[in-house]
Amino acid sequence: MKEINASIITIGDELLIGQTIDTNSAFIAQELNKIGIWVRKRIAVGDRKDDIVTALDEASLYSKVVIITGGLGPTADDITKPVLCDYFGSTLKVNEDVADHIREIFQKKYGQVSERNLKQAEVPANCKVLFNKRGTAPGMWFEKNEVIFISLPGVPHEMKGLIEASVIPALKELPGLPAVLHYNLLTAGVGESVIADHLQTFEDSLPPHIKLAYLPSYGNVKLRLTARGENEEELAKEIGFYFDQLKIQVKTWLVTDSELPMQDVISQILVDRKQTLATAESCTGGFIAHLITSKAGSSAIFSGSVVAYSNDIKTSLLEVDSKIIEDHGAVSEQTVRAMASGILKQTGSDYAIATSGIMGPGGGTMEKPVGTVWIAAGNKQNLVATKFHFRFDRKRNIEMTAQAALNLLRIFMVNEE
Ligand code: ATP
Numbered sequence: 001m002k003e004i005n006a007s008i009i010t011i012g013d014e015l016l017i018g019q020t021i022d023t024n025s026a027f028i029a030q031e032l033n034k035i036g037i038w039v040r041k042r043i044a045v046g047d048r049k050d051d052i053v054t055a056l057d058e059a060s061l062y063s064k065v066v067i068i069t070g071g072l073g074p075t076a077d078d079i080t081k082p083v084l085c086d087y088f089g090s091t092l093k094v095n096e097d098v099a100d101h102i103r104e105i106f107q108k109k110y111g112q113v114s115e116r117n118l119k120q121a122e123v124p125a126n127c128k129v130l131f132n133k134r135g136t137a138p139g140m141w142f143e144k145n146e147v148i149f150i151s152l153p154g155v156p157h158e159m160k161g162l163i164e165a166s167v168i169p170a171l172k173e174l175p176g177l178p179a180v181l182h183y184n185l186l187t188a189g190v191g192e193s194v195i196a197d198h199l200q201t202f203e204d205s206l207p208p209h210i211k212l213a214y215l216p217s218y219g220n221v222k223l224r225l226t227a228r229g230e231n232e233e234e235l236a237k238e239i240g241f242y243f244d245q246l247k248i249q250v251k252t253w254l255v256t257d258s259e260l261p262m263q264d265v266i267s268q269i270l271v272d273r274k275q276t277l278a279t280a281e282s283c284t285g286g287f288i289a290h291l292i293t294s295k296a297g298s299s300a301i302f303s304g305s306v307v308a309y310s311n312d313i314k315t316s317l318l319e320v321d322s323k324i325i326e327d328h329g330a331v332s333e334q335t336v337r338a339m340a341s342g343i344l345k346q347t348g349s350d351y352a353i354a355t356s357g358i359m360g361p362g363g364g365t366m367e368k369p370v371g372t373v374w375i376a377a378g379n380k381q382n383l384v385a386t387k388f389h390f391r392f393d394r395k396r397n398i399e400m401t402a403q404a405a406l407n408l409l410r411i412f413m414v415n416e417e
Pocket residue numbers: 010011012014015020021022023024025069070071072073074075078137152153154155156
C-alpha cells in the first residue's frame with residue numbers, strides 16, 4: 001500500500017520554553033491519522049528565520065504534506081509570514097476578502113481598525129488563502145516541488161476551525177490516499193493487561209491491515225480497531241466483522257461501542273429513561289458533577305450536588321447520622337450509603353452517587369491508606385457500595401474515583417433492566 005507522509009512544524013518561542021504546551025500538533029496528527037496520512041515527524045522551532053527555513057527544508061525531504069502552525073500574528077515576534085513569503089519566492093499582497101473580514105471584526109469590536117490589524121490581510125501572492133472565520137490571520141496553502149505546505153494560525157481554536165473546514169476536506173482528495181476506518185469501543189473496570197491477555201487469540205487472528213490499539217485512561221480502556229485498504233466498502237464489511245467479534249470478547253467490560261465518554265453514556269441512559277441524577281461528593285469535590293454538567297442539555301438529567309467535604313456538611317446537609325461517622329469513619333461503606341440516601345432525599349432525584357476517600361498525598365493510616373475510596377450508587381430502593389484502592393497522585397486519584405463511580409452507577413442501571 002502506498003503511503004502519504006506528513007510533517008508538522010509548530011513555531012513559537014513559547015513552545016520551546018514550555019510556557020505553552022504544544023497541543024496543536026497532537027490535534028493535527030490525530031486528524032491526519034484519521035484520513036490515512038502518516039505523520040513522520042513533529043518538530044517545534046522558535047521564532048527564528050534560520051530555524052524555520054531549516055525545518056521546512058528538512059520536512060520537505062520526506063513529506064508530501066507539511067503543516068505549520070503559529071507566528072502569523074501582527075506582532076513583531078510573529079515572523080512566519082514574511083519567512084514563508086521569502087521561502088516561496090513571493091511578495092506580500094492584500095487579499096481583499098480577508099481585509100473586509102478584518103474590518104468587520106474590528107469595526108464591530110472597537111469601532112475602528114488599525115494599520116497593524118489590516119496587515120493581517122497581506123498574504124504571499126502565490127498562496128491559496130484558507131479563510132479563517134474564527135480570527136484574523138488566514139491560513140495559507142503553498143505548493144513547491146510537489147510538496148504541499150499549509151500554514152495555520154497558532155491559536156488552537158482558529159487552527160482547529162481551519163483544519164476541519166478547509167485542510168482535511170482538501171487533503172482527503174489527494175490521489176493515492178488509502179481508505180482508513182476506525183472503530184472504537186470503551187471498556188471499564190479492568191486493566192489493559194488483563195484485556196490484552198484475554199484478546200491474545202483475537203489479536204492473532206487479525207489480518208495485517210487491521211490493527212488493534214489499547215488507549216487506557218483513568219481506569220477505562222478504549223479499544224480501537226483500525227483498518228487500511230484500497231476499497232472502503234470492502235474494508236467496512238471486514239472491519240465490521242472483527243468489531244462484532246471484539247464486542248463479544250469484551251462483553252463483560254463493555255461500556256459503549258460509540259465514541260462517547262463514560263459520563264455521556266450515563267447521561268444518555270438518563271435521557272432515554274427521563275430520570276435524574278444527583279451527587280454527594282466528598283473526596284471528588286464536585287468533579288463528577290462537573291463531568292456530567294460539561295455536556296449541553298445536562299439540566300434535563302442532573303438535579304444537583306452537595307460537595308460534602310467536612311463531616312459537618314455530611315451531617316447537616318445530607319443528614320448523615322453523626323454516630324455513623326464516629327463509629328465507622330468518614331471513609332466507610334456506612335457513610336457513603338448514608339450520603340447517597342441523604343442526597344436522594346434532599347433532591348428527590350431518581351439516582352445518586354456518593355464518594356468518600358483519601359486522595360493523598362497525606363491523610364492515610366495503616367487501616368485506610370492513601371487511595372482508599374468508598375463509593376455508593378443507586379436509588380431509593382437499592383444502593384450498592386464498593387471499596388477501591390487507587391495508587392496514584394491526588395489529581396489522578398480523583399479522576400479514577402469519578403470514573404469508577406460513574407461505572408458503578410452504570411452497572412447498577414444496566415442490571416435494573
Ligand atoms: P495571533 O494572530 O493570535 O498572534 P499566531 O498565528 O501569531 O496568532 P501565535 O502568536 O504563535 O499564533 O500563538 C497564538 C496563541 O496560540 C498563543 O496563546 C500561543 O500560546 C497559542 N499557541 C501557539 N502555538 C501553539 C501550539 N502549538 N499549541 C498550543 N497552543 C499554541
